Amino acid sequence: MKFVSTRGRAPSLSFADTVLTGLASDGGLYVPESLPHFSRKDIAAMAGMDYQQLAFEIIWPFVGEDLSERELRDIIGRSYSQFRHRAVAPLVQTDTNEWILELFHGPTLAFKDFALQFLGQLFDHLLEKRGERVVVMGATSGDTGSAAIEGCRHCDNIDIFILHPHNRVSEVQRRQMTTVLSDNVFNIAMEGNFDDCQNMVKASFANQSFLPDGRRLVAVNSINWARIMAQIVYYFYAALRLGAPEKTVNFSVPTGNFGDIFAGYLAKQMGLPIDQLVIATNANDILHRCISDNDHTPKPLVHSLSPSMDIMVSSNFERLLFDLYGRDGAAVAELLADRSAPMHLSEVALLQAQKTFSSYRVDDARTIEVIREQYLATGYLLDPHTAIGVEAARRVRRSAEQPMVCLSTAHPAKFPDAVAQALPQTEIPLPAHMQDLWQREERLKVLPNDLSQVHDYMATMLSEGR
Ligand SMILES: *Cc1c(COP(=O)(O)O)cnc(C)c1O
Secondary structure: OOEEEOOOOOOOEOHHHHHHHOOOOOOOOEEEOOOOOOOHHHHHOOOOOOHHHHHHHHHHHHHOOOOOHHHHHHHHHHHOOOOOOOOOOOEEEEEOOEEEEEOOOOOOOEOHHHHHHHHHHHHHHHHHHHOOOEEEEEEOOOHHHHHHHHHHOOOOOEEEEEEEEOOOOOHHHHHHHHOOOOOOEEEEEEEOOHHHHHHHHHHHHHOOOOOOOOOOEEOOOOOOHHHHHHHHHHHHHHHHHOOOOOOOOEEEEEOOOOHHHHHHHHHHHOOOOOOOEEEEEOOOOHHHHHHHHOOEOOOOOOOOOOHHHOOOOOOOHHHHHHHHOOOOHHHHHHHOOOOOOOEOOOHHHHHHHHHHEEEEEOOHHHHHHHHHHHHHHHOOOOOHHHHHHHHHHHHHOOOOOOOEEEEEOEOHHHOHHHHHHHOOOOOOOOOHHHOOOOOOOOOOEEEEOOHHHHHHHHHHHHHOOO
């Protein structure tokens, strides 16, 4: 399968080159030239498959030229072996026709493990075949960093450097990163804010001469195609358990960069009977304003109780725009020429989007109420991101009969502050495998916001013995 850029001017690439490249040279994002399609009969035949078998069926058509069947099965097997629930992505019923899809049973307690466990295994395998070693570098305000570190810690062909703003990530999130003591994992606590970290990563990708010979930087951010692809699987998995392909199933997704919900859109395009996808946002509501009012104007970032959705502009939205504009790369390039400027969709594009997508915004005060109400009514504890998805689903669902699945993107123990505001009397213990998190040894390097000092540190670490 070939992959093309959403801006239409970069060369098309194979699957392997696409995942190792990241951003296209014309500034666009890679998408498949065409999607595989599963008939009702194909989907019916998937009923009863376990998570790993199903993942193989969904992913195989994308990768067939670069991996053998055996190789892909091994990669998938290793990717989901660290999950603590045998169902990998279990469903929990919270109302007559409402379910929670628990995506937090991976090593770092958030849904990003689904993509990053897979990406680490995939990278390592492709690099081994090419005889190449790379350096993963990324900035994090929390969830992505720990998931990326867990995904790469056992990879022989990767060294990983994650920058986080010193003293500005939560203690759970910091410890999830800094207590991984593998000798290919490096945590840099930078004296600055998250933007400073991101700018440092961007500057490093632009000039990589500080790296030892033969090494290059690779990105693991959510624009990587393999991350989106791995997330398509759990939409099929949940829908099959609720009666697809006979039944239509809908989903509500706590949304930041639009990666997770875009995977749901792809599942629908590939034949899964989905009618409605709900974009649930916090106060950072650019996508809600776009879908409901055709107002895509970037506004200053608001720090909310659901920090993993605090985003000014959602990068993966570009992939949807490409489809809405008839896969015309030039039209997308024109629309996105200035990402900080207000953008308005054409009437045709907006109506097309509204056929599938609804949206709703939930503020912090309501988020806390939803956590409390849900717990008092059913004893089920929602994390703040999931609470936003649940509330949005209840507000804008179109059908009371069709099952609504709310994606639970994080375990409540990961965001104890929000839960404590909702339920001051309630203890939320970390899951068993993390109970000793507070006792584990930490390793990190504090560095000033200075490009050459960061580069010197990286070069030294990379030349020491490895
Ligand atoms: C990353 C993240 C999100 C947002 O996902 P996107 O793919 O960026 O839309 C939501 N909730 C949690 C807990 C996350 O870590």
